[in-house]
Amino acid sequence: MYNYLGAWRDPRQPHPWRRECPNRLAHPYLLGRPGGLRVSGSGAGCRLSQWPAGGPDALELPGELQLHSATLYKLQLNSATLYELQVHPATLYELQLHSATLNELQVHSATLHERQLHSANLFELLLHSPTLYGLQRHSAALYELLLHSTTLYELQLHSATLYKVQLNSVTFSELQLHSAALYKLQVHPATLYELQLHSPTLYGLQRHSAALYELLLHSTTLYELQLHSATLYKVQLNSVTFSELQLHSAALYKLQVHPATLYELQLHSATLYGMQLHSATLYKLQLHSATLYELQLYSATLYELQLHSATSHEPKLHSATLYELQLHSTMLYEVPLHSTTLYELHQHSATLYELHLHSATSYELWMHSATLYELQLHSATLHELQVYFATLYELQLHCATLHELHLHSATFYGLKLHSATLYQLQVYSATLY
Incomplete structure (x- = not known):
């Protein structure tokens, strides 16, 4: 005869089921076929057999x-x-x-x-x-x-x-x-x-x-x-609250974070492509040895954003509040900053290409040993803007109020100041062309 597994079994041999049978099972069709299975006996006499069609409503199930x-x-x-x-x-x-x-x-x-x-x-x-x-x-x-x-x-x-x-x-x-x-x-x-x-x-x-x-x-x-x-x-992160999000040696392609609060987001040795942060509050965002391509931050509050040894291609910051934004040894290509409040923006040994600052309030913007190409500041209030050992090409300041603008040992090419109010503009050892 065939057993419940479909294999041949000698009917003269006892059934291999030798377990305790104290519990009951509410469903009679254990294998989903018309007869189902029946458990009877207890201890060494516990047996498993097949019910006829339409068997009882309960089966006993062993531990x-x-x-x-x-x-x-x-x-x-x-x-x-x-x-x-x-x-x-x-x-x-x-x-x-x-x-x-x-x-x-x-x-x-x-x-x-x-x-x-x-x-x-x-x-x-x-x-x-x-x-x-x-x-x-x-x-x-x-x-x-x-x-x-x-x-x-x-x-x-x-x-x-x-x-x-x-x-x-x-x-x-x-x-x-x-x-x-x-x-x-x-x-x-x-x-x-x-x-x-x-x-x-x-x-x-x-x-x-x-x-x-x-x-x-x-x-x-x-x-x-x-x-x-x-x-x-x-990777899409929508309406997310992050605490201590750490990404080590990661390649991020099209990372999207929509209305999110990021706390201590750390990206070490990461390649970011198409990273988008919309309406986000960033606290202590750290990007170490990273390649940033099309980093976009819309309507964001950035607190202690640090970018160390990074290559940034077209990062965009729109309507953002930046607190202690630090860019060390970075190459920034076409960084637009629109309607932004910049507090202690530090850029050391950086190559800035087409840095756009539109309708921005800059407080303690520091640029050390930097090459600035087509830096545009439109309708901006700059407080303590300091540029040391810098080569400025086509620096344009339109309708701006400059407070304590410091330019030390700099070479200016095509410096344009249109309809501006300059307060304590200081130029030390500079060549203006």
């Missing part, structure tokens, strides 16, 4: 349920308490767990197709080397979810609280986390494809040596988000 090398089709466990459920190299198709409490659920080398976990409390869910297709978890509390060497396709976590979720050596395709609170989510050398996090709270999110493609974070509070040696492509 420590073990399914080895099994093919499960439409396994449904409703309102069940599972203790140490172990599934070893198994193929799970449409496994549904509704309103269940899972303690130490272990799935080793399993292929899961459309596994759904609704309103579940999962404690120490271990998934080793499985392939997950359409894994859905709705309103679930996950404690120490471990996914090692896993391929996740369309993993969806809706309204979930994740505690210590570890994803190691994982390939993600369309991983979606909706309205989730993630505590200590760790992703180690992983390739994330279209990772979407909607309205989650992320605490201690760590991604090491990861390639991120189209990472979407909407309405998110990120605390200690760390991205080490990562390649970010189309």
Whole structure:
């Protein structure tokens, strides 16, 4: 005769099921076929047999349920308490767990197709080397979810609280986390494809040596988000509050941060392409040894923005309040600053090409050992503008009020001052051409 796995079994031999059977299972169709399964007996006499069509409404389920090398089709466990459920190299198709409490659920080398976990409390869910297709978890509390060497396709976590979720050596395709609170989510050398996090709270999110493609974070509070040696492509952060966001040795392509509050954003040895920060409050933004291409900051408040040893190509700052903006050893190409309040803008050993300052209030703007090409200041109030050892080409100041403008040992070419009120303009050892 054939057993429930579809394999031949000698009817004269006892059934291999020899486990305790204290619990009951509310759904009779354990394998999704007309007969379902029947558990009878207890202790050494525990047996598993098949019900006839239309069997009873309940089955008994043993503690420590073990399914080895099994093919499960439409396994449904409703309102069940599972203790140490172990599934070893198994193929799970449409496994549904509704309103269940899972303690130490272990799935080793399993292929899961459309596994759904609704309103579940999962404690120490271990998934080793499985392939997950359409894994859905709705309103679930996950404690120490471990996914090692896993391929996740369309993993969806809706309204979930994740505690210590570890994803190691994982390939993600369309991983979606909706309205989730993630505590200590760790992703180690992983390739994330279209990772979407909607309205989650992320605490201690760590991604090491990861390639991120189209990472979407909407309405998110990120605390200690760390991205080490990562390649970010189309990372979008919308309406986000960042605390200690650190990006080390990262290549950022089209990083977009829309109405966001960034606290201590640190970008070390990073390549930024198309980074856009709209209506953002930046506190202690640090960019070390970075290449900035098309950095755009619209309606932003920048506090202690530091750019060290950076090459900036077309960074744009529109309607921004800059506090202690420091640019050390940088090459700035076409930096427009529109409607800006600049406080203690420091630029040391910098090459500035077409720096535009329109309708700006500059307080203590310092430029040391700089080459300025086509520096344009329109309708601006400059307080204590100091330029040391600088070569100025076509410096244009239109309709401006200059207070304590200091120019030391400078070569001026094409200096134009139109309809301006100059207060204490000081030029020391200068050649004016």
